[in-house]
Amino acid sequence: MGEDLIHVLKRGRHTILSGETVTAAAKTAKVNRSTVHRWLNDPGYLANLKQHRSEAREAQHDRLASLAFSAIEVVKEALGPVTFGQRLWCYTVSDRSTSRHAVSDL
Helix, strand or coil: CHHHHHHHHHHHHHHHHCCCCHHHHHHHHCCCHHHHHHHHCCHHHHHHHHHHHHHHHHHHHHHHHHHHHHHHHHHHHHHCCCCCCCCCEEEEEECCEEEEEEHHHC
16 A cells, blocks of 8 residues: 555656646546645655755756757867867856857867
């Protein structure tokens, strides 16, 4: 029975983290809406939800950083060597700040 409850909680958590409504989470977890509201008022459940949300954001950030690095490499390869007189500024977004880098700095 405990294992079944864990799966129910995980299905509800996944639905909530996906941005769905309490009604959708209840339907996915096959519980009453009042049960989901009770979960959302439970400090332990909220801490678990917060931890999973943080992990999901970190994974998304890592994926975007990887894609940005790959994109920069493709642009550098397409441009070929940069001569002294040429300058190309790339805008990169990292940790909510924007910075400029010359291609030769990348």
